[in-house]
Amino acid sequence: CKLINTAFPIGPDGTRAWVEAICKALGIEPQGLEEREQKAWDSIKDYLDIVKDKSIFFMGDNLMEVSLARCMVRAGMTVLEVGIPYMDTRYQAAELALLTKTCKEMGKPLPRIVEKPDNYMQVQRIKEMKPDLAITGMAHANPLEARGINTKWSVEFTFQQIHGFTNVRDLFELVTRPLRRNKSLPEEWQTFVKDGAPAKKLEA
Numbered sequence: 001c002k003l004i005n006t007a008f009p010i011g012p013d014g015t016r017a018w019v020e021a022i023c024k025a026l027g028i029e030p031q032g033l034e035e036r037e038q039k040a041w042d043s044i045k046d047y048l049d050i051v052k053d054k055s056i057f058f059m060g061d062n063l064m065e066v067s068l069a070r071c072m073v074r075a076g077m078t079v080l081e082v083g084i085p086y087m088d089t090r091y092q093a094a095e096l097a098l099l100t101k102t103c104k105e106m107g108k109p110l111p112r113i114v115e116k117p118d119n120y121m122q123v124q125r126i127k128e129m130k131p132d133l134a135i136t137g138m139a140h141a142n143p144l145e146a147r148g149i150n151t152k153w154s155v156e157f158t159f160q161q162i163h164g165f166t167n168v169r170d171l172f173e174l175v176t177r178p179l180r181r182n183k184s185l186p187e188e189w190q191t192f193v194k195d196g197a198p199a200k201k202l203e204a
Contacts, residue, residue: 005091007098009163010064011071011171012040017098040165047172050179052076054132057125060084060117061137061154066092068135068157070099072175073108080129083117133179150178 006021007014016037023030041048056072058065060083069079089096096113103110114122119140126134126149133150134140141151152174162171 003090005094007070007095008064008067010067011074012037012165012168013074013102014067014071014095014098015040015164017094021094036165040168044169044172047169047176048075050176051172053078054179055080055129056175057122057129057131057134058082058084059119059122059126059134059136059140059154060114061135062158064157065135065154066095066099066113069111070095070102071171073099073102073106075172076106078108079111080131081122081125082111082113083122084113084115087113087115133175150182152178 002025004021004025007017009015009018016033019033020030051072053076055078056069057080058069063085065082065084069082073079100110102108123140123144126144127147131149133152134144135154135157136144136151138153138155141153144151156174157171160170160174161167162174
């Protein structure tokens with residue numbers, strides 16, 4: 001039994017790296033992977049136009065944050081922070097290396113990676129950084145939306161089929177849905193909390 005340390009097959013870039021690593025371990029020469037990866041990127045050009053130059057913040061909930069962050073950087077986004085519940089470098093080493101390489105190639109800053117993040121402090125950083133999109137647990141989504149932060153539930157990436165070349169549209173459908181939805185709303189509906197509004201005191 002041999003551990004193949006490679007990126008996870010999330011996004012066209014991760015899928016290509018995953019297949020290449022398996023082929024290398026088995027002594028097989030892969031064929032047409034570069035073209036297959038490019039075809040997958042070309043198939044989501046409409047989504048790439050939406051996410052290009054947008055910022056994203058991962059609060060940390062499903063252990064796929066590093067893989068998703070790496071894919072989003074390749075898609076043209078800036079990742080502000082990657083929260084992850086648990087980091088096992090035995091299995092994430094290749095993914096971390098590919099994230100670093102991807103950020104360098106795309107001219108994007110390497111995101112801060114936080115293991116077992118303090119959600120309260122993360123919310124404060126989100127309020128300061130004002131990302132275009134926050135990937136978060138359900139408990140924080142509505143409060144952030146009320147303050148004008150687009151959110152997507154992290155659990156949806158767990159249950160949706162987002163792996164491999166064939167599911168790349170499903171992956172970016174999830175990522176772009178809140179951006180597309182909130183862009184269609186009237187401007188006065190972008191936030192439900194007035195700036196400087198005092199917090200309401202709860203009665204015992």
